[in-house]
Amino acid sequence: MIEVKNVSKYFGDKKVLDNISTQFYEGKVNLVIGRSGSGKTVLMKCLIGLLYPEEGDILYSGRNFNLLSDDEKKQLRTEMGMVFQGSALFDSMTIQENVMFPLDMLTDQSFEEKLERVNFCLQRVDLSGSNGLYPAELSGGMKKRAAIARGIACQPQYLFCDEPNSGLDPKTSLLIDQLITEITHDFNMTTIVNTHDLNSVITTGENINFIYEGELAWVGTKDNILISDNELLNDFIYAQPLTQMIRKGL
Amino acid sequence: MKLITRTLEVFGEYILFLGKVFRKPEKGKIFFNKLISEMDMMGVGSLLIVAIVSITMGSVITIQTALQVESNWIPHWTVGFTVRTSVVMELCPTIISLLLVGNLGSRITSEIGSMKVTEQVDALEVMGINSASYLVLPKIISALIVIPLLIIISIFFALFGGYITVLIVQMIPIYDFVDGLTSFFRMYDVYYALTKTFIFAFVMSSVCSFYGYRIEGGALELGKANTQGIVVASFIILVLNLVITQVML
Ligand SMILES: Nc1ncnc2c1ncn2[C@@H]1O[C@H](COP(=O)(O)OP(=O)(O)OP(=O)(O)O)[C@@H](O)[C@H]1O
Ligand SMILES: [Mg+2]
Numbered sequence: 001m002i003e004v005k006n007v008s009k010y011f012g013d014k015k016v017l018d019n020i021s022t023q024f025y026e027g028k029v030n031l032v033i034g035r036s037g038s039g040k041t042v043l044m045k046c047l048i049g050l051l052y053p054e055e056g057d058i059l060y061s062g063r064n065f066n067l068l069s070d071d072e073k074k075q076l077r078t079e080m081g082m083v084f085q086g087s088a089l090f091d092s093m094t095i096q097e098n099v100m101f102p103l104d105m106l107t108d109q110s111f112e113e114k115l116e117r118v119n120f121c122l123q124r125v126d127l128s129g130s131n132g133l134y135p136a137e138l139s140g141g142m143k144k145r146a147a148i149a150r151g152i153a154c155q156p157q158y159l160f161c162d163e164p165n166s167g168l169d170p171k172t173s174l175l176i177d178q179l180i181t182e183i184t185h186d187f188n189m190t191t192i193v194n195t196h197d198l199n200s201v202i203t204t205g206e207n208i209n210f211i212y213e214g215e216l217a218w219v220g221t222k223d224n225i226l227i228s229d230n231e232l233l234n235d236f237i238y239a240q241p242l243t244q245m246i247r248k249g250l
Numbered sequence: 251m252k253l254i255t256r257t258l259e260v261f262g263e264y265i266l267f268l269g270k271v272f273r274k275p276e277k278g279k280i281f282f283n284k285l286i287s288e289m290d291m292m293g294v295g296s297l298l299i300v301a302i303v304s305i306t307m308g309s310v311i312t313i314q315t316a317l318q319v320e321s322n323w324i325p326h327w328t329v330g331f332t333v334r335t336s337v338v339m340e341l342c343p344t345i346i347s348l349l350l351v352g353n354l355g356s357r358i359t360s361e362i363g364s365m366k367v368t369e370q371v372d373a374l375e376v377m378g379i380n381s382a383s384y385l386v387l388p389k390i391i392s393a394l395i396v397i398p399l400l401i402i403i404s405i406f407f408a409l410f411g412g413y414i415t416v417l418i419v420q421m422i423p424i425y426d427f428v429d430g431l432t433s434f435f436r437m438y439d440v441y442y443a444l445t446k447t448f449i450f451a452f453v454m455s456s457v458c459s460f461y462g463y464r465i466e467g468g469a470l471e472l473g474k475a476n477t478q479g480i481v482v483a484s485f486i487i488l489v490l491n492l493v494i495t496q497v498m499l
Contacts, residue, residue, distance in 0.1 A: 048376050077378030088369040102377050104280060 001026050002047065002158065002190055007056030009042055016042050017053065018214040027188045029181050029204045033195055034211035035236060040194040041085065043211065044162055047192065048082055049073065060158065078106050081151030085162040085194075087143040089135040089150070095122070096131035099150045106154055121149040125179060141172040145179070152183060159184065159191040165200060173197060177204050198243065201225065210236065267460050270382040271390065281388060288392035292354055296400060303349055304404040307341055308333070308411030316421040326422040330412075330430020335439065337408045343443045344491050346404045347450040350397060351483045355458035358389055359479040362462030363472045371463070386459040393455035394448060401447045442498050449494065450487050457483040 002024040009017040016039050024030040032040050045051040047058060049065060058065045060076060068076065081102075089098050099121055103114045122128055125145040135143060144164055151159055161180060165173035177200045184191040195201065201208060205222035210233050218233045228234065238244050275281035315332045362385055365371050374381040409431060416427045461479035465471045 045372075050372055050375055074378045077376065080376060082373065082376045084369045084373060086369055088373040090370055090373075091364075091368075105277060105377060105379055 001061055002192070003059040004043075004047070005057045005059070007043075007046060007053045007058065009039075009046055009051065009053045016214050017046070020056070020211075020214075020216045022209050022216055022219060023207075024190055024192050025207055026190045027185060028191070028206040029184050030190070030192045030207045030209070031195060031201060031205050032192065032209045032211060033201055033236070035196065038211045039214040040196075040211060041162055044160055044192065044194055048080055048160055049077070078154060079157040081154065081156035081159045083144065083147045083151045083159075083161040083164055085166065087135070087147040089143060089146055091135055093134075094131065095127065095133050095135070095138070095146050095149075098135070098146060099153050102150065102154045117153060118149075121153050122146075124152070124183065125149045126175075141168050141176070144168070144176060148176075148179065148183075152187070155187065157189060159189045161191070161193045163194050163196070165195065165197055170199060173199060174203065180204070198237065198240075201237075212236075263464065264457075264460050267382060267463060268456060270380065271386045271456070271459075273380055273383045273387075275383060275387060276379065284384075284388040285392055288388045289396050292392055292396045293400065295357075296350060296353055297403070299349070299353060300346060300400050300404050301407050303346065304342065304407035305411035305414075307345065308337060308408030309415040311336060311341065311408075312412035312415045312427075313419065313421070316416075320421075326426035327430035327433065329416075329422055330427040330432075331434060332430070333412050334409060334431045337412075338405055338439050338443050342401050342405045342408055343446040343450065344487070346401055347397070347447065347454065347487055348484055350400070351454050351458070351480055351487065354393070354397075355454050355483055356476050356480055358455060358458040359462040359476045360472065362386070362459055363465045363475050364469075366463060366465045367468060367472060382463060386456070386463065389459055390452065390455045393451045397451035397454070398444055398447045401443070405443075442494075445498065446491065446494055449490060453486050453490065454483050457486065 004020055004022050004024075007017055007020045008015060020043065032043060034040050042051060046053045060079075063072070063076065065073070065076070089095075090101065093101065096115075096118055099118045100114050103109060103117060107114075109117070118131070119128070122130065125148050127142060127145055127149060130138070130142070130146070135146070138146060148161070148164070151161070159180075164180060165176045168176065180191060180193060181204050183189070193200070193204070202222050202225070205225060208218075208220055208222065208225055209216060210218040210220075210230075212232045218228060218230045220228060225233070225237065238247050312329065312333050315336075316329050319328050319332070362371075365385070371381045371385070374384060413424075413427065413431075416422060416424050458479040461475045461482070465475050
């Protein structure tokens with residue numbers, strides 16, 4: 001479980017995250033939703049320690065990141081996997097090398113053990129047989145899946161996905177969502193997904209955090225998100241003509 | 251005034267960056283593999299251009315020197331001697347280093363910069379890897395090994411260029427030229443040249459890495475950083491050249 005306590009983040013004078021407190025649960029896909037520019041990526045970067053919030057604390061299963069020693073921070077990092085908004089695969093390496101990379105750097109396994117793990121991860125994301133391809137040779141959806149394979153290579157306890165299905169067609173998005181949900185449940189991970197895709201919200205939303213201009217404006221689940229009376233949330237959900245029509249029909 | 255504070259700020263950033271780069275690599279074997287592939291890319295990749303530039307440079311400097319000393323009371327061997335001295339002490343270390351800034355330096359900036367822009371550097375950091383050390387240290391070490399070698403090779407190419415020119419054009423007898431090339435040889439000249447080269451190699455690789463690594467933002471920044479890296483590295487090399495010459499000679 002990850003607990004976020006009163007976290008604020010500034011860029012210069014601009015307050016990008018405003019006193020956010022929330023919790024992300026183990027074995028669940030925790031969603032962070034909000035409009036473009038609302039601060040989802042910044043929050044995620046604070047969670048994985050790429051950015052440091054000026055105020056507040058973040059606790060990983062009770063461990064306060066701010067109070068950890070460098071070695072403990074490093075240990076914690078090995079328990080995290082991240083899928084970036086733009087995949088961030090290493091261009092100069094094949095898919096196999098990409099997925100094997102965290103194992104190379106963080107473990108002392110033999111090549112055979114690593115290869116077995118890599119093939120397992122690739123098979124899990126339905127990319128078996130793509131070992132020798134370079135990122136430039138993959139489609140957008142395949143890149144995301146390869147990035148997920150790399151993210152889970154070290155069997156992380158915490159998985160972070162920044163808009164894993166942006167720029168993908170609805171069907172492929174759904175597959176990615178299903179994949180993330182399955183591996184989260186299979187490995188009992190604490191998964192956090194940034195998204196503004198409503199399909200993901202209503203299929204995978206076990207714990208939904210809605211951020212509006214850097215503030216946490218609403219928390220709930222897929223079961224009560226469509227019937228909430230929060231104005232800001234409804235603005236977000238029912239922004240598209242399609243959802244408006246459905247709402248009128250409801 | 252603003253320029254001075256800005257310069258000092260960037261310099262401070264650079265020092266902090268170097269502090270991050272010079273850490274013990276996490277995995278010796280991976281570092282070694284990266285080092286070898288860097289050396290391969292730097293050395294093999296620049297050999298041709300270095301050879302071409304050195305041969306033509308040696309040839310031109312020989313013709314010019316021969317023209318300058320065309321008089322009966324200056325001995326012919328002066329040409330060879332002058333060519334050797336200027337090639338060893340100045341032309342090869344400085345000119346070839348500047349050439350390599352444009353060639354290797356810009357490659358370093360683009361490579362690191364594009365990894366930064368596409369969040370590959372962040373991906374390394376998330377895995378708990380010191381990205382600065384992982385990416386930059388092999389490049390700096392490789393530059394320190396490969397560039398001095400390239401410069402030594404370029405010296406031979408330049409002298410060879412001069413030799414061929416004399417052989418073909420025959421402004422002076424070839425044995426006088428060779429006599430000049432080989433006489434009054436001072437080992438100190440070579441130390442001086444190599445010292446310069448080491449320092450230039452370090453400046454080039456670290457400054458260009460630094461400009462790639464500090465990119466924030468998009469592809470537009472990449473082009474800008476590339477130019478900045480080359481300009482700043484070349485400028486520092488030229489200034490240091492003056493300083494080293496003053497100190498060592
Ligand atoms: N490095 C930075 N420096 C300054 N401002 C930044 C920086 N990174 C993000 N911001 C600002 O923080 C705000 C939130 O950005 P963020 O990237 O978190 O949005 P987001 O919710 O992820 O949007 P999207 O859905 O488009 O990815 C934006 O207004 C952005 O301008
Ligand atoms: Mg984002």
